[in-house]
Amino acid sequence: MADPYSKRVRAYFVNPVHAGNLRKSYSRVVSATADDRQGNTIELAAGIDDDTLQELRFRAIACPHLIAAAEHFCERFEGRTTTSLLEFDPWDTVRELQVPLGKTGRILLLEDAIQLLRRKSGEPEQQRADE
């Protein structure tokens, strides 16, 4: 059995610089949560100014691949527009992080959270709740 964790997964897992709370305040803060029956939980938070994802943060109780995928997502989309979230493709993550086939299902949880985040970040300003 080869190592199920690629170098990048290991690096993200040990040092997930985007884990935790947003560090600054923004004109908008949006968050989204997804969980599954296996007990995986993923929580995303975005600090938005000028329709730009100024800061992305996550929290998770999740397997290493999902933690790494969340970190990878934050790293890639920070500084991009909220509409760019449409470009998220879980298969890119699977490929780049070399997620074993048997584990790809777990990545879909991240996709759920991102879709929710996108919907919420597209909502009019005034509907923003304190999340």
Next chain:
Amino acid sequence: MADPYSKRVRAYFVNPVHAGNLRKSYSRVVSATADDRQGNTIELAAGIDDDTLQELRFRAIACPHLIAAAEHFCERFEGRTTTSLLEFDPWDTVRELQVPLGKTGRILLLEDAIQLLRRKSGEPEQQRADE
């Protein structure tokens, strides 16, 4: 598994001095044969003078224990009276040659041949056939 052949069985097997034909001529010669379904054959010949087994010889196609038992029998009974054959007890042989329990059945073939030999050697002179 211990060696199934005791020292004495091995010695008799390699050097069965009583194997073969009678070497001298006697007033009476008696012989007896026994065989079984497994293909064991044992042939005994006795050269008798004065009711004494002057010479005993055997021939055999047989397993090592039976060969050794035949040799042992010849060695023990040569020089004794024909009636002494009544004293043959296969269990003495089993004990002295350390025949494994699973092989004791084979020794009974020797007993058959000896009983026949005894009967024949007890028969009146004139009934003797060329055997």
Next chain:
Amino acid sequence: MTGTSPLPVYLDHAATTPVDAAVTAAMVECLESPFGFANPSSSHIAGRQSAAAIEHARVQVAGLLNAEPHEIVFTSGATESNNLAILGAARQRASRGRHLVTMTTEHKAVTECFEALEREGFEVTWLNPEMSGLLDPDRLEAVLRDDTQLLSVMHVNNETGIVQDIGSIGAICRARGILYHCDAAQSAGKLEIDLKVLPVDLMSLTAHKFHGPQGIGALYVADRPGSHPAPLIYGGPQERRIRPGTQAVHQIIGFGVAAELAAARREADTEKFRVLRERLWQGIGDLPDLWRNGAEEHTFPGILNVSAGGVDGESLMLGLEPLCVASGAACNSQSGESSYVLRAMGRSDALAQSAIRFSLGRGTRNGEIDRAIERYRWAVQHLRALAPARAATANRA
């Protein structure tokens, strides 16, 4: 974990143990001796030597259990022994009754046998343990029936180390003429087992759990009427036709030496385990939301099983590297199923999957325990720092 990989710290001796140097030496002597390899079924002198070596090993293995050598049947390991005992006895005794009893906390090599027997038309009663992990004898008595023919309850549980009272369990069976099989894969060579005293009819063991080689085990078949299982495989007179096939001479020799060493060292090892395990628990037990699975007084001292709220089991395993330990999570599998043993003891799914089993071996040293403490603290704290704030205490049992 980062940079050049540090040496693994092996605390997974309940999965398998390193082969003792004396065992390896005996195996190599056999493999390298001019005729030591000969087939013990051959009637020539080389074969007879091998056969004698095997019979010597049989005496050594029997000695470990205070059994008679002819009660020992060599197999390829405890998985096969369990199958031979359970499938073999149940099928052999089908006319005696078609009701069987076992526990939900048995090893898969037991539970899957009973599932197979259910498919064959047997009826199985699956007993749950108490919260303590122990089997309540009253509960056992209550389910026994006139047509109950076989019970299987293990000695030491492989996940938790919980020790069942096999003497009492066996006595209940014997009083009713029910055959009692005990999977002793985790206890043989580690705890005292006296089969002249214990009312056990069939007992499985395996060499690789006590510093013998993998791929060799035994089934103890008591010399009592009705104990004989039907064979699972056919093909020759070896092992009294209960388990035919060319015997693996070097493996059996290694098994024998391991058994003899284990018998001599068992007590001292157990004492050492007790000290090391408490050092480990002292070092981590103050972490919040930590759960010890299996009370100290009911568990084999070589095993410590701990669950942590609010952490994922697979991530915990990765965080623990280079510790080699076992997890209650089914790592690297899509199923994501968590330990059925811990759930049967009443743990939540979340706590069951976060469980880590530390298991000690003869060679385990203080320094390894300290490394384990340091890694475990780091990993739990690291993962909890990533977790949503409300999660940390939400997963209590």
Next chain:
Amino acid sequence: MTGTSPLPVYLDHAATTPVDAAVTAAMVECLESPFGFANPSSSHIAGRQSAAAIEHARVQVAGLLNAEPHEIVFTSGATESNNLAILGAARQRASRGRHLVTMTTEHKAVTECFEALEREGFEVTWLNPEMSGLLDPDRLEAVLRDDTQLLSVMHVNNETGIVQDIGSIGAICRARGILYHCDAAQSAGKLEIDLKVLPVDLMSLTAHKFHGPQGIGALYVADRPGSHPAPLIYGGPQERRIRPGTQAVHQIIGFGVAAELAAARREADTEKFRVLRERLWQGIGDLPDLWRNGAEEHTFPGILNVSAGGVDGESLMLGLEPLCVASGAACNSQSGESSYVLRAMGRSDALAQSAIRFSLGRGTRNGEIDRAIERYRWAVQHLRALAPARAATANRA
């Protein structure tokens, strides 16, 4: 034979072979390496290393047969492989038909499986070989039926060395959708086997017949629909659930190395066997009333099987000491049963029980052959000198 015992001369390589030094070295490296022993099912780094070592060995074993690695299932040897294939496939495919076919000259690990299946209600057609020992394909075709689901015919016979034409036999089966199992315990590692070409669905092999360790073997399960046998034992995900249980890492590593060595040396070994065997036959063939069992052109060159009229098989074995060879007589057993393989080829009981199998190995040298010639001549002459005069020629076939 008398005095201090001279060194045995081992010509019983068809029973088992000495483990190659390179194989032992690889096994010892595994046993002695700090984590080489780890359980390949463990998800930690040590376990992953073991798993990788096993997968490497699987590639080596598959390479010996030109099969795919995932078609190799590790077992404890060919006895288990035969049982798994025959019992497992027949039971798995019972709905496809309950008629099975095999030969009377198969190894006990095959014939006893079919006897067990007869007790389970399957119908078995037992084919006799021609006098040559070979299976007549027409005779095979004649017994096949619509409900025939499984055939088992071995490659090289363990007593006589007779080589069946498994390509033709397999083709007949495949044309009818009948599963074909082949016991290749005596041919794997010795004759070329190309499973990309041969129409075989299941094939048994065992390491100890070609200088690998005892107690490890494999079943090849073709990656074709319907080839999968039902497992015989249960208890875990190992070996694709076809054969669960902790894998024996050192054993599998040794098997892999032996397979690789065999693949490289097979041709040269076979050529050498041919020369040595003819030297042996030249040295004894002039003895009167001697019968070669298996014609030269149909037998594997590593085996010479010879019967002698007018001698007892067990006494012959003792007379041959310190030669280590195999006998057609059931030595040291009360049954006194003679080789059923030779009787199926038309030999009389008396000739069958006098048969001696000489079998050669990689290390066999001229000097050993010459010792064998000398001992064989002495023993036959010694025993015939003891025999009743009329017996010497009375036992002809």
